[in-house]
Amino acid sequence: MVAKDSSTEEKIKNAARHVFHIKGYAGTRTRDIAEEAGINLALLNYYFRSKEKLFEIVMMETLRDFLQSLTSVFNDMESSFETKLEMVVNNYITLLVKEPEIPLFILSELRRNPTHLLQKMNVKEIIMQSYFVKQLLEVMEQNKMAQKDLLHLIINIIGMTIFPFVAKPIFQSIGEISNEQFSAMMEERKTLIPKWIKAILTSK
Amino acid sequence: MVAKDSSTEEKIKNAARHVFHIKGYAGTRTRDIAEEAGINLALLNYYFRSKEKLFEIVMMETLRDFLQSLTSVFNDMESSFETKLEMVVNNYITLLVKEPEIPLFILSELRRNPTHLLQKMNVKEIIMQSYFVKQLLEVMEQNKMAQKDLLHLIINIIGMTIFPFVAKPIFQSIGEISNEQFSAMMEERKTLIPKWIKAILTSK
């Protein structure tokens, strides 16, 4: 018996994850995945039956990993709002510096597929009923901000954190920004984003 | 002679723009485009020679439209920094409320294609040597912000404006956000984003 990570099944799944993340569902050929995994096309179908099935697995696992950065922090009753904000931003940037293709992959593929995968995953409840949002609403109240701005704020937090990864190909195409420079910039944002959000909250 | 807009060539191009924007290059079949345009597949190739050529035209025109929102504002010598900021945000949101698929389309396709289309379009120079950035740097100096934060600020402006459109499919998939509600929210952001940016600039 071979170790889990190097088992053929795992090798194929990792290759699929890699190729799907970069090329998307439509742009990926099963032969690409087989080659990346160092195996034959038939074997891929032997293990996963079809491109579609393999994709679903990759998609589910990617979403799970991605949501993990939220759920692991959001409902801690001990930590302050500020701490949670720092931790969420930290978690996401750390994850995405390692796998920068994830956001564009998720956004593109969820768009293509009108399946209600996200509804099934209860993302809205995870966010809106979290202790984090409760604390955020308190801070907003203290600063006399309108409740309807809650959505704006959440978008800003997520956007400031994730958008740079979505636009990364653009930066690299436009300017002389290396992977290292980009990662360094994202490290800076770990502390900058919470500051900016606080500035927004206490302004007006 | 038929009017330009309803000419067959234009009909095909519009159909191509629509389908490519939604499904991307790999996900689009030339037959989809032909059907959308209400014409036959052969005619498409008669006019545009190949899927690739047709795509290039769509991509170029989409990028041109998109950059127009920047260039039309950036080098006006009369308007203040605040005014320019408002106008850029306004232009983008107005354009993207009409065509919300553009950002995800551009981001996905530029990623797929290592062509240096953007370099050719001189985007970096358009931005960095613009009068807008000069004014932005002055404001940063007044508020004793480090110059290296310029990139962060530009990302924040663009991100706050564009990210909601990129994530729109998610919102609609997660929650009960209608197209109208989304558009209304983006209208609010036309005035909110400049405020937030100012809050960030004057904080710390």
Add this chain to the structure above:
DNA sequence: GCTTGATTTAATCATTTGATTAAATCAAAA
């Protein structure tokens, strides 16, 4: 009405690509 060139179509081709099959290989147990 006829001619001519532009426009449009149906039919077909060649390649790509997802999937299957039957056979070969290999490793472990008897």
Add this chain to the structure above:
DNA sequence: TTTTGATTTAATCAAATGATTAAATCAAGC
């Protein structure tokens, strides 16, 4: 060594898809 089941491969199939071709249709000018 032989047997047995799991793993792997080469070969092939069928459908999808980009592209071409030759013929039909149509509109304008004579």
